[in-house]
Amino acid sequence: MYKYDEIDQAIVNERVAQYRDQVRRYLAGELSDDEFRPLRLQNGLYIQRHAPMLRIAVPYGTLASYQLRKLGDIAKHYDKGYGHFTTRTNMQLNWPKLEETPDILAELASVQMHAIQTSGNCIRNITTDQFAGIAPDEVIDPRAIAEIIRQWSTFHPEFALLPRKFKIAVSGSKHDRAVVQVHDIGLEFYLDSHNKVAVKVWVGGGLGRTPILGQVIREHLEWQHILTYCESIVRVYNMHGRRDNSFKARIKILVKALGVEEFRKQVEADWANIKDSPNTITEAELTRVSQYFTAMPYETLPAHDASYDKALATNPAFAAWAKRCVHPHKKAGYRAITLSLKPHGKPPGDATTEQMHLIADLADHYSFGEIRVTHEQNLVLTDVKLSEMFSVWEIARANGLATPNIGLLTDIICCPGGDFCSLANAKSIPIAEAIQMQFDNLDYLHEIGDIELNISGCMNACGHHHVGHIGILGVDKDGSEWYQVSIGGKQGNDASLGTVIGPSFAAEEMPGVVQRLIEVYIARRTPEELFIDTVRRIGVEPFKSHVYAKDAAQEVSHA
Amino acid sequence: MPKSNLIRNDAIATDEWALVTLPAGEEAVRKQAGKVVLFKLTGEVTHTQEQIDATNIPATGKVLIPLAVWLARKEQLADRLAKGEIGIWLATHEVLESLTEALPDLNTLPLIAVFVERFADGRIFSIGNLLRTRYEYKNELRAFGDVLRDQLFFLKRCGYDSYLIRADRSAEEALASLKDFSQPYQGAVDINQPVWRRVNRGAP
Numbered sequence: 225m226y227k228y229d230e231i232d233q234a235i236v237n238e239r240v241a242q243y244r245d246q247v248r249r250y251l252a253g254e255l256s257d258d259e260f261r262p263l264r265l266q267n268g269l270y271i272q273r274h275a276p277m278l279r280i281a282v283p284y285g286t287l288a289s290y291q292l293r294k295l296g297d298i299a300k301h302y303d304k305g306y307g308h309f310t311t312r313t314n315m316q317l318n319w320p321k322l323e324e325t326p327d328i329l330a331e332l333a334s335v336q337m338h339a340i341q342t343s344g345n346c347i348r349n350i351t352t353d354q355f356a357g358i359a360p361d362e363v364i365d366p367r368a369i370a371e372i373i374r375q376w377s378t379f380h381p382e383f384a385l386l387p388r389k390f391k392i393a394v395s396g397s398k399h400d401r402a403v404v405q406v407h408d409i410g411l412e413f414y415l416d417s418h419n420k421v422a423v424k425v426w427v428g429g430g431l432g433r434t435p436i437l438g439q440v441i442r443e444h445l446e447w448q449h450i451l452t453y454c455e456s457i458v459r460v461y462n463m464h465g466r467r468d469n470s471f472k473a474r475i476k477i478l479v480k481a482l483g484v485e486e487f488r489k490q491v492e493a494d495w496a497n498i499k500d501s502p503n504t505i506t507e508a509e510l511t512r513v514s515q516y517f518t519a520m521p522y523e524t525l526p527a528h529d530a531s532y533d534k535a536l537a538t539n540p541a542f543a544a545w546a547k548r549c550v551h552p553h554k555k556a557g558y559r560a561i562t563l564s565l566k567p568h569g570k571p572p573g574d575a576t577t578e579q580m581h582l583i584a585d586l587a588d589h590y591s592f593g594e595i596r597v598t599h600e601q602n603l604v605l606t607d608v609k610l611s612e613m614f615s616v617w618e619i620a621r622a623n624g625l626a627t628p629n630i631g632l633l634t635d636i637i638c639c640p641g642g643d644f645c646s647l648a649n650a651k652s653i654p655i656a657e658a659i660q661m662q663f664d665n666l667d668y669l670h671e672i673g674d675i676e677l678n679i680s681g682c683m684n685a686c687g688h689h690h691v692g693h694i695g696i697l698g699v700d701k702d703g704s705e706w707y708q709v710s711i712g713g714k715q716g717n718d719a720s721l722g723t724v725i726g727p728s729f730a731a732e733e734m735p736g737v738v739q740r741l742i743e744v745y746i747a748r749r750t751p752e753e754l755f756i757d758t759v760r761r762i763g764v765e766p767f768k769s770h771v772y773a774k775d776a777a778q779e780v781s782h783a
Numbered sequence: 784m785p786k787s788n789l790i791r792n793d794a795i796a797t798d799e800w801a802l803v804t805l806p807a808g809e810e811a812v813r814k815q816a817g818k819v820v821l822f823k824l825t826g827e828v829t830h831t832q833e834q835i836d837a838t839n840i841p842a843t844g845k846v847l848i849p850l851a852v853w854l855a856r857k858e859q860l861a862d863r864l865a866k867g868e869i870g871i872w873l874a875t876h877e878v879l880e881s882l883t884e885a886l887p888d889l890n891t892l893p894l895i896a897v898f899v900e901r902f903a904d905g906r907i908f909s910i911g912n913l914l915r916t917r918y919e920y921k922n923e924l925r926a927f928g929d930v931l932r933d934q935l936f937f938l939k940r941c942g943y944d945s946y947l948i949r950a951d952r953s954a955e956e957a958l959a960s961l962k963d964f965s966q967p968y969q970g971a972v973d974i975n976q977p978v979w980r981r982v983n984r985g986a987p
Contacts, residue, residue: 227987229984229985231966231968231978231982231984234964234965234966235964235966235967235968238963238964238965239964242960242964246933259902259931259933262903263933345903345905375968375969375978376968376969376977377969378968378969379936379937379964379967379968380969380971381908381936381937381938381939381940381941381967381969381971382905382908382909382911382912382937382940382941382971383905383908384905384908384934384937385902385903385904385905385908385934385937386905387905451969459909459912462905462906462908462909463825463906463909464825466824467821467822467824467904467906468813468815468820468821468822468823468824469815469816469818469820470816470818471815471816472815497916497917498916501970501975502970502975502976502977502980503969503970503977506979506980509979512979512984512985512986515986515987516986516987
């Protein structure tokens with residue numbers, strides 16, 4: 225993975241000094257709340273319900289074991305002994321003290337980490353595929369490009385105060401796991417007809433209050449021009465994005481208002497002036513950065529391992545886990561595994577200090593010391609030998625990290641919600657927990673099969689509810705908390721946005737509502753059909769009528 | 784004489800320019816989604832012909848004129864422009880092209896200033912970049928208005944070399960922020976090469 229040289233280190237060190245002085249001036253009354261707000265936000269610091277919240281950057285979701293260990297230490301020393309992994313693959317602390325945040329940053333800088341641009345109206349953390357570098361369907365390893373974009377966007381002087389936040393995702397595989405279509409800019413790498421690396425550029429996607437899928441602004445861009453092309457897109461946005469209304473300030477609104485053709489025309493006109501300017505990426509620079517992301521020193525192994533096969537055949541619990549949590553790998557004899565941060569009845573995406581330390585140890589012993597954070601809020605070990613899989617599982621299971629629910633109904637994507645976040649209209653974690661307890665039966669979960677359930681506590685959509693097969697949105701009605709349900713959303717190459725099924729529900733109704741949606745699916749599915757396929761085939765209506773049927777509530781309560 | 788709050792070329796300097804402003808007009812409070820609108824839209828016209836006509840320009844010395852006034856009265860100001868007595872200022876919501884189209888050679892101006900009503904308005908950065916790169920403006924480029932030390936480093940990187948710090952803040956203290964970072968990553972106006980073209984960074 226990427227390692228800092230003295231230039232990277234100087235930047236994070238200087239950032240700590242700059243931020244420390246900003247906090248000092250704020251506490252001394254030399255900066256007003258309004259003046260301090262963008263400064264702290266661009267450092268990931270929110271003022272929350274109970275305490276500030278600090279969001280720490282995990283660039284493109286990649287962590288070294290020593291970094292995860294440090295995150296565990298920080299969570300223990302400065303917080304309550306746990307952290308929350310987010311859909312932007314960052315980690316949040318829910319209870320730090322404002323006065324101590326400069327010290328936290330200094331600790332992070334000591335392990336080549338930071339909280340730069342994890343919030344605020346600027347270019348946020350770059351995200352990509354959690355299986356980058358090992359996925360069998362990978363066309364191009366996106367990590368070197370993601371790192372080059374990270375450096376370009378870090379303290380970009382022209383784009384420090386945009387109309388609104390700006391998110392960029394990079395995908396290098398056939399199956400998009402980076403959700404490029406719901407990003408302000410999505411960069412999709414592919415090999416063109418001359419077998420050269422090219423980029424399809426998506427623009428204007430986003431969730432939030434007005435969910436919109438991105439549109440293609442350019443089908444074919446040579447990779448050398450990524451930075452200058454992004455520069456032109458962001459410049460047109462910076463000049464013309466709506467600053468009069470923060471609900472309409474994202475680039476998606478501008479693209480929609482102008483139409484993608486007119487927006488493209490403006491971008492191309494700007495780009496004509498800066499194409500081939502010094503920020504054009506050279507072959508030498510890409511090669512240099514790519515050397516940080518070369519293949520791990522793999523052993524030559526057979527494609528099968530007798531002990532692994534035997535364990536699968538004889539141990540049903542292990543087999544159930546392997547079915548959900550073990551993923552294919554480019555290299556024979558290796559697999560990636562997902563450590564579930566979604567045990568039933570606990571806040572989705574949370575990990576304790578002890579778990580972080582344990583996962584760091586697992587990474588060191590079994591997976592070349594590297595960990596990935598997924599946008600589904602789990603952690604991944606990318607390079608585990610088949611022969612060691614059973615040992616890893618036993619340790620993970622003993623520490624609550626082996627719930628075999630990856631991709632199943634209880635692998636819920638969920639924002640911190642009203643328990644923590646001051647933006648939230650409603651709580652989200654208790655809803656997730658209640659649904660997990662309703663479906664706390666592994667056989668039933670496996671029978672339901674692959675399904676994605678996303679929960680956001682407000683229309684800012686941190687839980688990506690629009691692209692959940694089932695999406696739940698917390699809404700405020702006259703000061704009380706209600707939940708609006710949509711179905712038919714999907715991430716990936718054939719992404720779609722969900723359709724709201726009808727009036728919202730009270731919190732205690734939610735497990736039953738999900739139950740009824742599942743009942744329709746089970747009754748109406750064809751063999752091999754996933755929940756989302758059934759929704760797409762039969763439409764929303766059958767689900768709606770069952771959920772809102774007058775006797776449905778009684779049926780369930782008598783069940 | 785009051786202490787100068789102008790930073791020019793990384794030092795405190797005296798301001799030789801008299802700022803000319805439009806006489807106050809009526810500005811209605813607008814709301815969007817229940818909140819007061821804080822930022823004007825790009826291209827929004829915020830002055831009237833009456834205000835332009837009523838703008839008082841000192842007869843002698845270096846004067847910094849609002850773009851709208853200059854556009855309307857440029858014939859009258861041509862001699863003074865030739866003498867180097869005219870600088871032009873525009874606000875972040877004004878369309879830069881209305882200046883560049885009316886004055887193809889911007890370098891006849893010794894000073895262009897950009898007014899930022901609220902520091903969080905990042906349009907000021909793109910305006911600086913465009914003036915310096917696309918329009919090749921070489922002379923003094925000043926930021927004024929809600930100019931605070933925490934934005935100085937970015938302003939400098941976007942081509943500004945002159946900053947009138949907000950009156951209630953110390954320009955002396957602000958000087959330090961021009962040096963917040965020693966080796967920025969990306970090419971911008973001040974240093975147009977990205978770091979990997981400036982330094983041999985090596986590899987792992």
